[in-house]
Amino acid sequence: MRFEGKTAIVTGGSNGIGRACVARLVAEGARVAMVDFCDLEVSQAAADEMKDAPGEIVPFQADVRDADRATELVNQLFDQWERIDVLINSAGIVRDGLMAAMTQQQWLDVIGVNLGGTYNYCHAVTQPMMMNRSGSIVNLSSTGAEFPSRGQVNYAASKGGVNGLTRSLAKELASRNVRVNAVAPGMIETGMSAAVRGMVGEKELKKIIPLRRIGQPEDVAQAATFLASDDASYVTGQILRVDGGLSLGGY
Amino acid sequence: MPTKDEVFEKIQTALVDALGVDDEDVTPDATLVGDLGAESIDFLDIVFRLEKSFEIKIPRGELFPEDVLTNADYIQDGRVTDVGVEELRKRMPFANLDDFAKNPVVQDFGSLLTVADMCRFVEGKVEVTD
Incomplete structure (x- = not known):
């Protein structure tokens, strides 16, 4: 029960990796704000599935690109909870396309959600975490930032941006005992990776992943909640790859 | 009160x-x-x-107007220009800048x-x- 008495905000919390993070946090006693772009009923249904866990989930509908909404939501939670211990920025999208065919909207959407959203929520929690001299932020990066695929200039740029933001903010907030880290998932079985998995074929993918399996959202959630917890009390500014060894390369 | x-x-x-x-x-x-x-x-x-x-x-930058010290219009050779000092006086009416104005080295600000x-x-x- 690493999160008993602690509070957390998880963006993109209704689906995929975000949802697995919420499940892990609430299983270990946290009060969690599950923030997602999808309809509130969808988030509520996801929360209901975890109702037997010892923690508590409060779902919110929000577009992470909306900075005012991020501030309003975080301030509301801070007034209510008097502390924000953990932020996990998991909201993310893909809008793949080759550069020559990519529309500006595809670029703006991905940068806006993946990087802009991460900025907005980091910005909003900075003051409460600084005031409390305590906090842990975990951003969702991707191995795609350093080992990019074709057709993902927007995604790779957004996740590269997340890495830079993570390291820089870690330095800024370290003197306030606020840690900032990222997890960089490889091939994980979520809705977002379904197209790539379908295109390449799972059998082929497993051949190039040293651990010989596609990762599960829970694999990433375990790493993310490790970084979020006091178990990682001396870890800041790190990008932890959770990819079954995929990025090791070689044979 | x-x-x-x-x-x-x-x-x-x-x-x-x-x-x-x-x-x-x-x-x-x-x-x-x-x-x-x-x-x-x-x-x-x-x-x-x-x-x-x-x-x-308190608007950010009001207590400590760092933006003045990073503005090329107000800084020259590591010193705050006369115009820069005037801007600081305007922005910081609560501070006594008289001593600083005599030798306005940015690092001393x-x-x-x-x-x-x-x-x-x-x-x-x-x-x-x-």
Whole structure:
């Protein structure tokens, strides 16, 4: 029960990796704000599935690109909870396309959600975490930032941006005992990776992943909640790859 | 409506909490950077605490207008220009800039703000009784 008495905000919390993070946090006693772009009923249904866990989930509908909404939501939670211990920025999208065919909207959407959203929520929690001299932020990066695929200039740029933001903010907030880290998932079985998995074929993918399996959202959630917890009390500014060894390369 | 003594006490608490200094270190003449060891992020921390304590809003950059010191229009060869000093006086009516104006080296700027300046800054934002 690493999160008993602690509070957390998880963006993109209704689906995929975000949802697995919420499940892990609430299983270990946290009060969690599950923030997602999808309809509130969808988030509520996801929360209901975890109702037997010892923690508590409060779902919110929000577009992470909306900075005012991020501030309003975080301030509301801070007034209510008097502390924000953990932020996990998991909201993310893909809008793949080759550069020559990519529309500006595809670029703006991905940068806006993946990087802009991460900025907005980091910005909003900075003051409460600084005031409390305590906090842990975990951003969702991707191995795609350093080992990019074709057709993902927007995604790779957004996740590269997340890495830079993570390291820089870690330095800024370290003197306030606020840690900032990222997890960089490889091939994980979520809705977002379904197209790539379908295109390449799972059998082929497993051949190039040293651990010989596609990762599960829970694999990433375990790493993310490790970084979020006091178990990682001396870890800041790190990008932890959770990819079954995929990025090791070689044979 | 707080008295001047109450303003000082609240500022003292904010500085003790933000900077980890002792009560007795926070005297009116103490400089924030030189004597109390404040760094740039500390000014934000102090502003957050003053906002909460006095229930006021303090626009970022108002207490410590760093943007002036990074503006090429106001800086030349590591010194604040006459126009820059005028801008600082306008932006920081609560601070005594006379000594700094005699030799306005940018690096020395951080050392001039005192606890008494901060008290005047807050007194300009809240109604104070004697």
